Amino acid sequence: MSVPITAEGGVSIIVPTWNRSELLDVMLASLFRERSAFTGPSEVIVVDSSEDEERRNIEASCKRYDAILLDGEQNVRKKRNLGVDHARYALLLFIDSDVVVEPGLIQAHIRAYDRPGVVVGAAQGLTEFVGKGGFWWHVAELSGLTDSFSNARKYPFQSWSITNNLSVRRDVFERIGRFCDTFPFRLGGDDLEMSYRIAHEGLMIASAPEAITLHTKETWDNPHALLDRTKRWGFMESRVCDLHPELYKFVIPKNYVFVLPLTALFAIAGALQATSGSPAVGLYGAAALIALWAIERYAIACRQNTGLVNPVHLLLAVFFNARYEAFRLAGHFSLGKRAPEVHGMVFNRYMALGSLKPDARRLKRLFITIAFVFMCMVVLARVL
Structure with missing residues (x-):
């Protein structure tokens, strides 16, 4: 029987990053405010592969906002796994470095695990896009590539999850195994594959629509971002299905x-x-x-x-x-x-x-x- 998820059990927040020192600083500031209002123990683990000035700026931000900084490889999956290896608390919360955390996010994730009649293994928060959208952002929006970020508002439970604003019970993560880090590309597909293993265990992925992160449109507002995502996301479906042919x-x-x-x-x-x-x-x-x-x-x-x-x-x-x-x-x-x-x-x-x-x-x-x-x-x- 799994231990109930409570504030007292604590939360380990894992943030992979690379060359996003300005965005990360804003994100860590919002997390610091959120942790200050949270009644339980918490920690932030930043896993970075930046160099030179970017690295120095990230070190300063981590020191300013009480975050642990680890050296990671240039692979997002390995960064998340490394963060979990150093995590201390019962709930793992994965947050991307280009978002801002809204107040009440941690407590909203914890509440998502208290669902009568079902066993919840993970919870997906809501991601809202903010800022001024330029030419390429409007293209991305019309393409539907951003639709899955709002799934927590649309459905009470999820068939699969994205990794930004996702919490997972530590005991479940240890039981099902780590993010698959042998996939091609540095990121993509591992969140689908990991969430399938959670569901395959008979556990639910609950929605936590009150756990909100505000995602800047900046990182989507260029053609390279769309070219990269359509290639990775399209190609990675085959690799996930190859690992799990029943899908x-x-x-x-x-x-x-x-x-x-x-x-x-x-x-x-x-x-x-x-x-x-x-x-x-x-x-x-x-x-x-x-x-x-x-x-x-x-x-x-x-x-x-x-x-x-x-x-x-x-x-x-x-x-x-x-x-x-x-x-x-x-x-x-x-x-x-x-x-x-x-x-x-x-x-x-x-x-x-x-x-x-x-x-x-x-x-x-x-x-x-x-x-x-x-x-x-x-x-x-x-x-x-």
């Missing part, structure tokens, strides 16, 4: 599985018609299918954002979504997986059931669009 399940295909082959078919037919001197009805079909899909995508984006969106932002968001999907497919193909375009990572039946209705609506709209294009092509062929 690789059939999923309802995305629109491109139908749109791209049909568009290519129409385009080829139109090109053949044009070379034979006939009206290129097929080219009309290809253009119409793409145009109608783009119009629908734009309408959905405007509705979700409750206002008109910048078409350039949306076009780039579509590009980054396609890039994510391309790396996802490439990752699975590289491991010899079959048909990754109709398979994906599914953690449990709740995750699968939750997507049924929106996927059904999406496919209904798509098939109506395809049927409309076909009918128009038939009419045009007869008229011309």
Whole structure:
């Protein structure tokens, strides 16, 4: 039987960082205020791999705000594991270095473990993005890459978790094992894999929406950040599924599985018609299918954002979504997986059931669009 999580048991806060001395200083100041109001014992463990002036600034911040500083490798997973190795308390709290902690965060995490009828192994807090969003931030927002940071507000429990603002019982962490540090890239994927092992133990990942971190938009507001994340996040799905093959399940295909082959078919037919001197009805079909899909995508984006969106932002968001999907497919193909375009990572039946209705609506709209294009092509062929 696990020991209940209480303030008296204490909390060890683990912060991996690299070359973010200014952001880290603000973050540690907010943590210092939060720890001062917390009634139980606490510690902050910063694991850093910076050098020169950045390192000296981080050392000064840790001294100023009562944080332990450790030397870590240039690998976020290994940094978190090293922090756990030096942690003393019953609750492990993982926080990123580019956030600000809102008051009451620690106590909100502790409350999340007191759920009648269920055994909670971890708790996911809420991350809200703040600051002025520039051009690339609007692209990121439209792409949906930031959606998972607000999952704690949407659901009482989580199928998987992200590592920022995540607490884990120390006894659970020791039982299931450390963050997997053999994955490619320096970060990414290990939070999904670790949270799956928690759920696989029969434990719940509770939401703690009152445990809030404010995340600066600054670290997302550049093209490199989006290029890097779409590559890592897309590719890492295959590595998590390779480690846990039971996660690789059939999923309802995305629109491109139908749109791209049909568009290519129409385009080829139109090109053949044009070379034979006939009206290129097929080219009309290809253009119409793409145009109608783009119009629908734009309408959905405007509705979700409750206002008109910048078409350039949306076009780039579509590009980054396609890039994510391309790396996802490439990752699975590289491991010899079959048909990754109709398979994906599914953690449990709740995750699968939750997507049924929106996927059904999406496919209904798509098939109506395809049927409309076909009918128009038939009419045009007869008229011309």
